[in-house]
Amino acid sequence: xxxxxxxxxxxxxxxxxxxxxxxxxxxxxxxxxxxxxxxxxxxxxxxxxxxxxxxxxxxxxxxxxxxxxxxxxxxxxxxxxxxxxxxxxxxxxxxxxxxxxxxxxxxxxxxxxxxxxxxxxxxxxxxxxxxxxxxxxxxxxxxxxxxxxxxxxxxxxxxxxxxxxxxxxxxxxxxxxxxxxxxxxxxxxxxxxxxxxxxxxxxxxxxxxxxxxxxxxxxxxxxxxxxxxxxxxxxxxxxxxxxxxxxxxxxx
Numbered sequence: 001x002x003x004x005x006x007x008x009x010x011x012x013x014x015x016x017x018x019x020x021x022x023x024x025x026x027x028x029x030x031x032x033x034x035x036x037x038x039x040x041x042x043x044x045x046x047x048x049x050x051x052x053x054x055x056x057x058x059x060x061x062x063x064x065x066x067x068x069x070x071x072x073x074x075x076x077x078x079x080x081x082x083x084x085x086x087x088x089x090x091x092x093x094x095x096x097x098x099x100x101x102x103x104x105x106x107x108x109x110x111x112x113x114x115x116x117x118x119x120x121x122x123x124x125x126x127x128x129x130x131x132x133x134x135x136x137x138x139x140x141x142x143x144x145x146x147x148x149x150x151x152x153x154x155x156x157x158x159x160x161x162x163x164x165x166x167x168x169x170x171x172x173x174x175x176x177x178x179x180x181x182x183x184x185x186x187x188x189x190x191x192x193x194x195x196x197x198x199x200x201x202x203x204x205x206x207x208x209x210x211x212x213x214x215x216x217x218x219x220x221x222x223x224x225x226x227x228x229x230x231x232x233x234x235x236x237x238x239x240x241x242x243x244x245x246x247x248x249x250x251x252x
Contacts (some may be wrong), residue, residue, distance in 0.1 A: 022054050023239035024221035026094050029054075030077040031218075031252075040069035047072050050079070050089060060089035060199055060220070065206035076252040078216040081200045083113060084209040088201025095224050098123050098195035102223040104165035104240075105199075106247055108216035109134070109157070116213025118164060119220070120198040123191050130173075130191065131202055132164055134213070141166050141175045144202070147188040150175050161218070161247040163240070169227035179241055182229050197222060218247055 028050055029035055038049035046069030051059035062069055063086070070087040071080040081087050095101060098121060105119055115134040122129035128145045140151040150173060167174045168191060174184045199220055202208050221240065228234045246252070 023243050024223050026052075026058055026091070026222035026224065027054055028052050028058070028060060028091065028220040029218065030072075030079065032077065035077075037072065043069065045072060046070060047079075058091060058094050060091040063088045063090050063198065063201060063204040065201070065204065070200070073216070076218075076250075078108060078218055079200075081115075081213065081215050081217065083116075083214045084212050086201060086206065086209065086212060088204075088212075089199040090204060091197040091199065091220065091222075094222065095121075095195045095197060097225065098168065098191035098193060100169050100225050100227055101195075102165065102167040102226050102228040103197060104163060104221050105132075105217060106161050106163045106219040106244055108161055108218070110214040110216070111157070113214035115215035117200065117202055117208075117211050118215070119166075119200075120202045121168075121191070121195055122198065122203055123193050123195045125193075126191075128189065129198075129203060130166075130168075132166055132175075133211070134164075134215075139164055139175075139177050141173060143187075143189070145189065148173065148185060150183055150185040152177050152180075152183055161244060161251075163244045165229060165237075165240075167227045167229035169230060172227075172230070174227070174229035176229055179237075179244075218252065219243065 036051040037047040040046040048062045048069045065086040066088050073080050118132045120129050120131040137154045142149040165176045171187045171190045173187050174182050176182045228236050
């Protein structure tokens with residue numbers, strides 16, 4: 001039996017998977033109890049920083065090409081990315097070695113539009129980067145250098161929240177959508193060293209506007225030093241699965 005209360009409850013009375021424990025060591029969430037936003041001075045509907053209130057107190061900042069901030073919708077809170085508009089953020093100083101890493105996001109497709117660039121991982125001092133994108137129902141991981149591309153089977157359009165997770169371990173790369181089958185491919189040029197994680201853009205530079213799509217975003221997660229997709233039914237991903245299911249069930 002489901003109990004419904006149409007009044008307003010204090011936040012402490014709300015118990016959901018995202019409020020009980022963090023699903024990952026690095027977690028940016030739009031949940032009010034987990035985040036803090038720095039609003040753009042001229043437009044409070046846009047943010048220039050997204051700060052986690054859990055764990056290492058990390059934050060993502062607007063990239064240089066994001067001049068006006070990233071749009072944020074309220075009730076439910078989601079960052080909103082629009083086609084050909086640079087609203088990118090960068091999460092720096094949390095990934096010490098890109099050679100072993102798991103990272104991912106929970107996002108909301110927009111009807112009739114492609115999300116295109118979702119996340120991008122770029123080692124410090126390197127021109128090459130690895131990006132996650134969605135075009136025409138196909139989600140993939142690829143290198144800018146075009147040395148590697150891993151595409152998942154085409155997906156039907158769905159308004160529900162989706163979760164895309166990528167894992168790197170040396171020369172191996174793995175990709176998984178909505179906890180379905182894990183696809184894998186070798187990396188011709190393995191990544192290493194400190195890296196930045198870009199959100200909703202390829203890197204800090206302007207340009208590549210046609211690579212920027214439309215989607216809503218609620219969560220970005222990273223597990224430095226771990227390849228979780230190489231372990232079938234990884235216990236570490238169970239908390240992530242609970243958060244994703246909660247997003248789907250409550251449209252948050």
